[in-house]
Amino acid sequence: MKKTVTPETTKRAVHDFVLALSETQQYKAFERASERFKMDLAAQKAKQAFEQKQRSLRLPLMLREASDEQRAALEVLRNAFIHIPSVLEYSKAQSELEVLCQTAGDSLSDSIGLDYAASCGVSCCG
């Protein structure tokens, strides 16, 4: 009969997993990029402007009633935001960390017989 683990054993396995993940170059790069992005006031301002515009156009866009001018204005703000160096760096670091987490997640899912992300309530559409 297989022996069950104690909660302490599982806690230790979780901590060791987090430690190993946080020591990877992908996680460290993400931490550095997050910090730079947070401290970049111009990037934060551009993000705010883009998100504000996006919020104001959510309904017209959903109902396909947004004018060409409105769409163009949103696109201008979006491009101004995503091409800022600290934003580019953050996006790149985030994507690379996602690939690593997906690899670890797939490895877990394959063994346990459940999709890790789906079981945690995360849908494929975010």
Added chain:
Amino acid sequence: MESAMTSELQQATQALKDSLLASEAFLRYTKARARLDADFEALGLLDRLSKAQARVRQRQASGSLTQSDLDALRELQKMAHEQPVVMEYAESQQEAADFLRAINEEISELLGIDFASYAKHATC
């Protein structure tokens, strides 16, 4: 694809897997799944239920859903509830998922990101 992971992360992932599989929740789930896989009748019922659910969703979206469709689904749901192998599988799966959510909460709190969100594959 293990190549993206450092050897330390591979080892830690393996240890976490082993720990999850040896937990009460997953031992129960693994056992229930094995029983389900060995029960042809229960598997058939689950398959019919899954198809009925998909049919209802599809007809609801197209506006062609009938009372007969709903009755057929309810009948299959009732049969599933009365099938011990199916119920044990469903309950143990829910328990295992709840356990995983708790594990994910702990991982995410320590990492500062929602690990499950980062681990999901976007397929839409």
